Amino acid sequence: MAEEMRVVLRNYGKIDPLNIDDYINAGGYKALEKARSMSQADVIAEVRKSNLRGRGGAGFNAGMKWNFAYGVQADQKYVICNADEGEPGTYKDRIIMENDPHAVFEGMAICGYAIGANKGYIYCRGEYPYVVDLLNQAIAQAKAKGVLGEFDIEVRMGAGAYVCGEETALIESIEGHRGEPRYKPPFPPVSGLWGKPTIVNNVETFANVAQIIEKGGDWYAGLGAASYPGTKVLTLTGDVVNRTVIEVPTNTTIREVIFGFGGGIRDGKKFKAVQIGGTSGGFIPESLLDTPIDFDSMTAIGAVLGSGAVFVMDETRDIVDVVERIAGFFEHESCGKCAPCREGTMRMYELMKKVKSGKGTVKDIELMKKLGGVMSVACLCGLGQAAPSPVLTTITHFRADYDAKLQ
Numbered sequence: 001m002a003e004e005m006r007v008v009l010r011n012y013g014k015i016d017p018l019n020i021d022d023y024i025n026a027g028g029y030k031a032l033e034k035a036r037s038m039s040q041a042d043v044i045a046e047v048r049k050s051n052l053r054g055r056g057g058a059g060f061n062a063g064m065k066w067n068f069a070y071g072v073q074a075d076q077k078y079v080i081c082n083a084d085e086g087e088p089g090t091y092k093d094r095i096i097m098e099n100d101p102h103a104v105f106e107g108m109a110i111c112g113y114a115i116g117a118n119k120g121y122i123y124c125r126g127e128y129p130y131v132v133d134l135l136n137q138a139i140a141q142a143k144a145k146g147v148l149g150e151f152d153i154e155v156r157m158g159a160g161a162y163v164c165g166e167e168t169a170l171i172e173s174i175e176g177h178r179g180e181p182r183y184k185p186p187f188p189p190v191s192g193l194w195g196k197p198t199i200v201n202n203v204e205t206f207a208n209v210a211q212i213i214e215k216g217g218d219w220y221a222g223l224g225a226a227s228y229p230g231t232k233v234l235t236l237t238g239d240v241v242n243r244t245v246i247e248v249p250t251n252t253t254i255r256e257v258i259f260g261f262g263g264g265i266r267d268g269k270k271f272k273a274v275q276i277g278g279t280s281g282g283f284i285p286e287s288l289l290d291t292p293i294d295f296d297s298m299t300a301i302g303a304v305l306g307s308g309a310v311f312v313m314d315e316t317r318d319i320v321d322v323v324e325r326i327a328g329f330f331e332h333e334s335c336g337k338c339a340p341c342r343e344g345t346m347r348m349y350e351l352m353k354k355v356k357s358g359k360g361t362v363k364d365i366e367l368m369k370k371l372g373g374v375m376s377v378a379c380l381c382g383l384g385q386a387a388p389s390p391v392l393t394t395i396t397h398f399r400a401d402y403d404a405k406l407q
């Protein structure tokens with residue numbers, strides 16, 4: 001779309017992803033060459049200056065994370081690209097990898113140079129076998145051309161567990177163990193894969209890096225919202241006219257996303273709610289639609305930018321029905337390692353089923369609020385911590401939907 005700002009998807013539709021020369025002719029791998037002519041500290045400083053923050057959900061400053069790994073002495077370090085993309089309604093990493101795999105490799109190789117790692121892994125969602133195949137072909141081309149130098153990349157395939165997108169569960173999975181999150185600290189930049197300093201970044205995060213090195217951190221820091229600069233690739237799903245992928249500056253408002261890029265609500269119906277950031281995202285009512293999509297603005301309204309999924313619901317949607325199904329998803333996906341998540345997701349699902357069936361009471365709503373509050377602070381990883389968010393935000397903003405079903 002004309003109004004998009006394409007940084008990550010700059011080559012989308014313009015190059016053949018399986019022809020490395022196309023990428024090189026479009027300026028590809030120049031940033032890696034430039035990075036290698038700089039000191040490691042200068043590369044990290046440039047990324048820090050850009051204020052690039054993680055696009056996988058947690059919004060952590062990428063340069064700062066790299067600096068932690070750079071500062072640790074070790075005989076081996078690793079770079080992992082998180083391409084697990086298990087968040088329902090999210091398929092932006094697939095689009096990036098399918099259309100411009102070398103942009104991801106280049107970002108990983110720059111990271112590898114900066115922290116002193118010569119080995120990278122791409123942990124790709126198991127339901128993307130076609131992408132795994134494409135990545136392997138593109139890696140073979142990069143190796144044949146010698147563009148990655150000493151830096152080696154290997155693809156590992158996930159097996160379908162949502163929790164394996166959590167960085168330490170992902171690391172466990174690559175090591176061949178059951179995918180369960182680790183206790184932190186130590187964090188992966190200090191002790192990650194096989195106990196070695198490891199950087200885990202999202203596909204979209206890595207896809208930004210080459211341009212930051214090429215055009216400078218100041219250029220990037222000037223795009224979009226100051227506290228979370230750059231662009232965000234969003235996937236629009238649900239009752240919106242244009243169900244599609246867009247890349248917009250981070251100061252774009254939710255209203256612009258849904259009613260501008262998205263073309264509004266389908267079939268002439270009215271807007272009811274939007275859930276941003278995937279299943280664990282908060283539900284946003286009409287009154288908050290003028291909030292920019294950047295990480296901090298979303299957090300301030302009790303929502304999350306997360307992976308950038310935008311799930312739009314029209315006036316006919318029953319919020320309790322939607323949230324009950326989401327609660328079922330979390331109950332199913334909880335890995336069971338910690339009690340607050342294992343028990344909490346189960347009890348939350350039971351309560352939601354009770355409310356949906358018309359047997360719930362006001363006391364159940366209060367219990368869900370209390371349970372959600374405990375889970376958000378007591379669970380071991382982000383899965384359980386964020387799982388109550390759809391319940392809690394809908395009780396706040398769409399209470400009438402609950403009240404209509406209570407005894």
Ligand SMILES: Cc1cc2nc3c(=O)[nH]c(=O)nc-3n(C[C@H](O)[C@H](O)[C@H](O)COP(=O)(O)O)c2cc1C
Pocket residue numbers: 053054055056057058059060082083084085086087162163164165166167168200201202203205206381382383
């Ligand atoms: C349950 C769960 C699932 C996650 N799934 C993903 C995922 O599919 N992709 C991703 O990049 N990050 C995912 N994350 C976030 C990662 O733990 C981690 O923060 C991220 O990969 C770091 O990269 P970034 O800083 O570039 O965002 C998930 C976190 C949790 C708690």
